[in-house]
Amino acid sequence: MAWLGRDRLFRLMPFIMVEALFITLLALPFLLTIYISLLHWRANRPFEQAMFSGLVNFEAVLADPEFWAALGRTVSFAAIAVSIELFLGFCLAMLLAKETLGRRLYITIFLGPMMVVPVVVGYNFSMIYVDSGPLSQMLAPVLQPFGISPRIRWLSHPTAAQAAIILADVWQWTSLTFLIFLSGFSALPQELTKAAQVMGASRWQIFWRIELPLLKPVIVIAVVIRSMEALKLFDPSVLLTFGGPGTATQTIAFYLWRQVWQFNKFSFGAAASILLLLLFAVVIYGGIYLLVRERTTLRHEGNG
Amino acid sequence: MMAVELGHSQRSFRWRRRPFRYVRHVLLIIWALFCLFPIFWMVSTSFKDAGEWISWPPHWLPQDPTVLNYKQIFAFAGADTGLSRSATDHAFNIWKALGDSLLVCTLSSLAALMLGTWLAYCVSRFGVGGRNFRYAVLTIRMVPPIVIAIPILIYYAILLPYTTEHVLGRRISLYDTYLGLGLLYTVTTLPFVIWMMLSFIDEVPFTLEHAARLLGASRFYTLGRVVLPLVASGMVVTFLFIFILNWSEFLLALTLTQPGVSTLPVLLNKFQSAVEGRLYGPQAAIGTIITLPVLILGVLIQKHLIKGFSFGMIRK
Numbered sequence: 001m002a003w004l005g006r007d008r009l010f011r012l013m014p015f016i017m018v019e020a021l022f023i024t025l026l027a028l029p030f031l032l033t034i035y036i037s038l039l040h041w042r043a044n045r046p047f048e049q050a051m052f053s054g055l056v057n058f059e060a061v062l063a064d065p066e067f068w069a070a071l072g073r074t075v076s077f078a079a080i081a082v083s084i085e086l087f088l089g090f091c092l093a094m095l096l097a098k099e100t101l102g103r104r105l106y107i108t109i110f111l112g113p114m115m116v117v118p119v120v121v122g123y124n125f126s127m128i129y130v131d132s133g134p135l136s137q138m139l140a141p142v143l144q145p146f147g148i149s150p151r152i153r154w155l156s157h158p159t160a161a162q163a164a165i166i167l168a169d170v171w172q173w174t175s176l177t178f179l180i181f182l183s184g185f186s187a188l189p190q191e192l193t194k195a196a197q198v199m200g201a202s203r204w205q206i207f208w209r210i211e212l213p214l215l216k217p218v219i220v221i222a223v224v225i226r227s228m229e230a231l232k233l234f235d236p237s238v239l240l241t242f243g244g245p246g247t248a249t250q251t252i253a254f255y256l257w258r259q260v261w262q263f264n265k266f267s268f269g270a271a272a273s274i275l276l277l278l279l280f281a282v283v284i285y286g287g288i289y290l291l292v293r294e295r296t297t298l299r300h301e302g303n304g
Numbered sequence: 305m306m307a308v309e310l311g312h313s314q315r316s317f318r319w320r321r322r323p324f325r326y327v328r329h330v331l332l333i334i335w336a337l338f339c340l341f342p343i344f345w346m347v348s349t350s351f352k353d354a355g356e357w358i359s360w361p362p363h364w365l366p367q368d369p370t371v372l373n374y375k376q377i378f379a380f381a382g383a384d385t386g387l388s389r390s391a392t393d394h395a396f397n398i399w400k401a402l403g404d405s406l407l408v409c410t411l412s413s414l415a416a417l418m419l420g421t422w423l424a425y426c427v428s429r430f431g432v433g434g435r436n437f438r439y440a441v442l443t444i445r446m447v448p449p450i451v452i453a454i455p456i457l458i459y460y461a462i463l464l465p466y467t468t469e470h471v472l473g474r475r476i477s478l479y480d481t482y483l484g485l486g487l488l489y490t491v492t493t494l495p496f497v498i499w500m501m502l503s504f505i506d507e508v509p510f511t512l513e514h515a516a517r518l519l520g521a522s523r524f525y526t527l528g529r530v531v532l533p534l535v536a537s538g539m540v541v542t543f544l545f546i547f548i549l550n551w552s553e554f555l556l557a558l559t560l561t562q563p564g565v566s567t568l569p570v571l572l573n574k575f576q577s578a579v580e581g582r583l584y585g586p587q588a589a590i591g592t593i594i595t596l597p598v599l600i601l602g603v604l605i606q607k608h609l610i611k612g613f614s615f616g617m618i619r620k
Contacts, residue, residue: 021494117594119554
């Protein structure tokens with residue numbers, strides 16, 4: 001019986017430890033946040049004297065146009081950046097799916113951006129967009145004949161700054177979609193394509209009828225992973241533009257950070273983060289559902 | 305075998321493919337240049353003298369290469385670097401930031417790896433936590449860090465000191481401590497460890513363990529001597545992967561550790577907002593130093609990443 005007890009201990013020990021970590025570090029603080037979101041409290045006053053204020057903070061968040069603007073901006077940034085990344089990553093992976101000259105070197109270079117620390121990416125691109133930086137110089141031969149000074153302050157214009165953030169994101173994360181698609185392509189079973197070729201199918205038919213359906217789970221993974229990450233966008237918007245000019249590049253994460261760490265609006269921030277988590281819960285649930293469904297259909301096909 | 309077959313099929317398609325071969329390489333080279341350019345520019349800037357940082361027209365390569373930027377951030381030369389007082393204050397911090405980053409990232413990655421591997425083994429073999437545990441764990445990773453950061457800030461800086469003062473009579477705060485940041489890094493990378501180690505452990509056949517158990521080995525002995533050696537390379541890849549994640553983490557470090565503990569990404573950001581305008585050169589040098597180890601580690605695990613990133617979704 002002692003042996004049984006130890007066995008059960010071995011099984012449950014890591015589970016209990018991990019759950020304890022999750023509960024003390026994620027669940028407990030979150031309950032606290034719910035409590036604080038119901039107070040009327042700013043960081044400069046003592047916590048004990050804060051007044052209970054009901055749902056005022058939630059109303060304030062929902063009535064704040066900047067909250068909605070930041071949310072909409074984040075979603076549109078994510079949508080644009082992720083679709084470009086998926087398209088480019090897919091094309092690049094397709095170009096490198098078969099053995100070509102210098103394939104390994106290309107792969108090493110293409111995976112490079114993913115390894116660069118996001119903060120450094122923000123810094124790098126801020127260097128490139130400087131008014132006397134390389135981007136201005138590259139455009140100089142095109143602009144100078146028209147009498148436009150090539151020394152453009154790229155990050156001072158709202159649309160250009162937004163494009164800059166998206167470009168930085170595309171630069172870094174196309175490598176991840178490329179990696180996911182490349183591993184998908186390399187796992188494709190060769191027999192099916194061979195058989196189709198023998199039966200006289202064209203390249204085009206093979207791609208649309210065989211490869212693309214087989215790659216569907218991989219595409220779902222790439223979409224889910226990248227969308228989740230893109231909605232968190234924070235680092236480049238701090239280092240590249242600091243949310244500016246105005247609020248043109250203020251993402252939802254940056255907005256929340258500003259409310260709490262710059263304006264000390266703790267209760268407001270707590271309420272906003274609860275609302276954001278509720279919104280995200282829907283998205284996360286959808287993403288996980290898609291992943292699980294792809295996986296189970298695959299299992300069935302594998303067995304059958 | 306495969307190569308021979310491929311070669312044959314390619315020959316029959318050759319007349320159609322030939323013009324495309326050059327287009328393919330042109331496209332690939334354009335993308336490669338696009339990938340390399342920002343990194344090249346950073347390294348090039350890090351060797352430029354102060355006057356060249358934002359000169360017009362920009363110099364693609366430093367005209368007069370200098371290691372002054374590196375000297376400044378490591379404060380080798382002391383007074384003769386020509387930087388003002390506040391910049392030299394920053395300069396003394398890079399050793400601390402480097403040490404802090406290494407310490408926090410290594411220890412929290414190790415803790416996450418050990419705990420996560422053990423849990424992954426139990427989930428894989430005994431189904432601990434139910435059928436959808438692996439997906440439930442993944443949800444934690446998907447929560448945006450800013451949503452975690454606000455509760456944690458309140459928890460570390462207010463609730464913990466408040467309760468410990470009443471219960472123990474001493475204020476204990478986790479804000480701006482190694483333990484506080486390390487615990488958080490452990491928790492946020494655990495889902496990745498569990499997810500990745502599950503895919504490695506699922507591949508190990510049961511029979512070896514049964515044999516070991518029949519011969520009288522304990523659970524721990526079986527795990528340590530039979531299973532773990534078989535997934536050792538997987539553990540190395542997982543460790544390097546989460547180490548890179550922790551090494552580049554910015555938001556939590558920025559919000560939860562201001563003056564005391566400071567990791568490298570936070571240090572880079574400090575140079576950004578330094579009083580005397582932007583110090584592009586030293587920033588480039590710091591950026592190069594942060595990026596280099598991660599790029600090397602990344603190239604080392606690249607082969608495994610390609611294999612492992614389909615998450616076992618496609619079976620051969």
